[in-house]
Amino acid sequence: MKSSSSILALFLCSLMILPSDHAIESPQYVVALLATDFEIRVYKNSTWMSAPVRGTSFEKSTKEGFHRLYQFIHGANLDSSEIDITSPVMTSIAQSSQGSFKSYCVSFYLPAKFQGAPPQPNPELNLKLDEQRAECVAVRKFSGFARDDNIDQEMEALVASLDNYTSSRIIKNNKNTFAVAQYNASYHLSRRLNEVWLKVGFPGCK
Ligand SMILES: *[C@@H]1O[C@H](CO)[C@@H](O)[C@H](O)[C@H]1NC(C)=O
Ligand SMILES: *[C@@H]1O[C@H](CO)[C@@H](O)[C@H](O)[C@H]1NC(C)=O
Ligand SMILES: *[C@@H]1O[C@H](CO)[C@@H](O)[C@H](O)[C@H]1NC(C)=O
Numbered sequence: 608m609k610s611s612s613s614i615l616a617l618f619l620c621s622l623m624i625l626p627s628d629h630a631i632e633s634p635q636y637v638v639a640l641l642a643t644d645f646e647i648r649v650y651k652n653s654t655w656m657s658a659p660v661r662g663t664s665f666e667k668s669t670k671e672g673f674h675r676l677y678q679f680i681h682g683a684n685l686d687s688s689e690i691d692i693t694s695p696v697m698t699s700i701a702q703s704s705q706g707s708f709k710s711y712c713v714s715f716y717l718p719a720k721f722q723g724a725p726p727q728p729n730p731e732l733n734l735k736l737d738e739q740r741a742e743c744v745a746v747r748k749f750s751g752f753a754r755d756d757n758i759d760q761e762m763e764a765l766v767a768s769l770d771n772y773t774s775s776r777i778i779k780n781n782k783n784t785f786a787v788a789q790y791n792a793s794y795h796l797s798r799r800l801n802e803v804w805l806k807v808g809f810p811g812c813k
Pocket of ligand 1: 740741
């Protein structure tokens with residue numbers, strides 16, 4: 608019951624977001640390396656609002672976290688500010704080395720206008736302000752819907768591409784912590800863009 612109502616809420620809210628006549632803000636980056644099947648990006652410091660979720664499913668956790676963030680951007684904050692939607696919605700996944708325990712955090716990039724002084728979320732939403740330091744990430748794009756049954760494979764494929772890339776030295780972060788970026792509202796069934804992200808060290812990048 609609870610889960611079907613939050614799925615409905617997500618569906619309803621996704622009908623209202625991403626107006627096509629309106630430029631949607633995203634965090635700015637520079638491409639440090641463009642390979643055939645991955646790229647390395649340098650992101651600047653940026654401020655996000657994040658919803659930690661205790662769960663076992665990527666899809667369910669993303670829906671639950673996004674639902675809390677959706678309320679925040681639609682006025683559930685101490686100034687009752689309306690905040691424009693941005694993309695992507697990020698889900699960070701941390702798992703134990705045996706894979707037995709996972710935790711999720713769903714994050715919303717704050718528009719430039721709110722980067723310095725974001726409105727405080729209503730406390731019951733249990734959101735936290737996330738100041739991301741500048742970082743280098745290796746990115747692999749994929750289409751369709753990001754799901755529990757494909758994100759691990761996409762991540763493995765990214766790691767394989769990085770291991771296979773010998774032209775310069777790429778230092779991978781532990782792959783037990785990675786993130787999935789989703790750029791499109793759920794009602795878009797085709798031409799969808801998602802990415803898996805892994806932090807890396809790379810010459811000329813930090
Ligand atoms: C980025 O954030 C770090 C730590 O919060 C800070 O030391 C650094 O000055 C910031 N850099 C820029 C360019 O704002
Ligand atoms: C590894 O890299 C080589 C040379 O760039 C490429 O031809 C090959 O398809 C790559 N293999 C995989 C598994 O990515
Ligand atoms: C999905 O998002 C990407 C990145 O913003 C965009 O290029 C693409 O056109 C979007 N797809 C649809 C169906 O709107």
